[in-house]
Amino acid sequence: MFKSSVTSKIYSLLCLFTLACGSHENTENKELISHPVDSDYNDYLYQYSIIDALLAGVYDGTMTFGEIKSKGNLGLGTFNRIDGELFMNDGEVFKIRYDGSVHPVNDSEQTPLAFVKHFQPDTIFEWSGNAINYEQFEEWIGNNLHSNELYAIRISGPFSRMHTRAPAPAQKPYPPLVDYLADNQHEFTFEETLGVAVGFYLPEYIDRMNVPGFHFHYLSEDQQSGGHILDFETNRLKVEVDKASGVILENMDNRDFLNADLVKDRGNEMNTVERGR
Template identity: 45%
Template sequence: MSSVFSHYVKNLLLVIIVTGLLTNCKSSQNPQKYIGTSLADQDFMYQYSIIDALMAGVFDGDLTIASLKTKGDFGVGTFNKVDGELMINNGKVYKVSHDGSVKEAHDMDSTSAAFVKFFKADTVITIAGENLSYEKVQEHLVSILNPNGIYALRITGKFSEMTTRAASPAKPPYKTLSEHLKTNQAVFELKNTQGICNGFLLPPYLARTNVPGFHLHYVADDLKSGGHIFKFKTNSIRVEIDLAKGFIIENNTNPEFKAVNLKPDRGEELKKIE
């Protein structure tokens, strides 16, 4: 009887182990399914590649604009070869080129770095003041928002002054981004322009993966100007604030990413070009 009972126990344990393994396999698939179902429902920020890779010269990626649109309807980034500035608003992807032109990007274009979200404002505020500067706007927002939050920001208004830039395309072999921008960016001094500033306010703990602090791009309502924002002046703006629950990073899938040295801290370089 004891040998029969022992054999029965062994078989029972085998069934339990196999069942457990199957259960674990199913449960391990659930997070992947969850992540892929709907970024809009999850309320996450999604990013393709990391800022340190772009800073180090990883200027090409494999994510098409058509695919990027499935990750968010709002955001900022760049295109392959850092050819201009990318901004998404209400699902439309705009490209601000180094010649100052603004065009809707083609779905077959690709990005080497992009930070996007499905935008839904949690809070809307108005900030007003004579000759209100970008710096003052930043100070006000920092004073009212939690420093550990991940915020998508849409700012609309009329701007008496707006300084932006757009990078011109790089040619291989690529330099670092800071080296490239020394001689390959156009700076635009815009006057009396009206439009939309889209981007993010991110906490310090995202440094080396994204841009800590403020990172906004501009597109004018008439689609005649835009770019990465350095500064502006206004008398009144409307600020829509969307707090993200978290973030998802997809590594750049281009072979350049696997070969780049990501050990150096490029924080100081980033401050100079932002």
């Protein structure tokens, strides 16, 4: 078993602003604000904004992918106006759009939500034999993880079937995400595809800040197809697992985030958005 009793630490760096303080000199605080994430935090999951903000309709952020690349080399998320699904592996960033097309991402593009980590696998699992689907995969790999820990995960192998989705870009005024995706989510099914899925397993206590449980995005080896995984079937997989020491959260500093309803319980909306149920 790949388990640990070490308690996960959560470091929340909330609402980071660039300060022009004038007469208020404080070298220690300036250093903290200028360098909120450095090499000491390379084993932490970094996230920009929170899932409940996206669920509430906050679809535009100011974080660039050039900045995101400095926070990690593996991860997922979305783009401003929720224009597609984000896939990041080995520092390369791709956008999977609603029409099924895949595009490399410029450093200047921005995101309203991204989760990334400097990926260094601690353990490798392999599956071969009987075909399993996504739900069965979650049960199998979940038995080898500790439910209170945080993990970045990379899956690679052949898939006899891969079922994914990607959203079309939204126009203002933005509705809550569950309402928007009801009519603007495009689904794809690929047969006999070879590729990589990247994502996370996160514990239930992360609810409202991130997605509890498993969350994966897929990209085919030929970089021609992918998306947010809804289901798959496979009989052979390599699963690389990297346990994170904790979470660093950087919130938006824009008016949409500050005015969003982040008190409402959106658990049911989360299940519908992430799993279609």
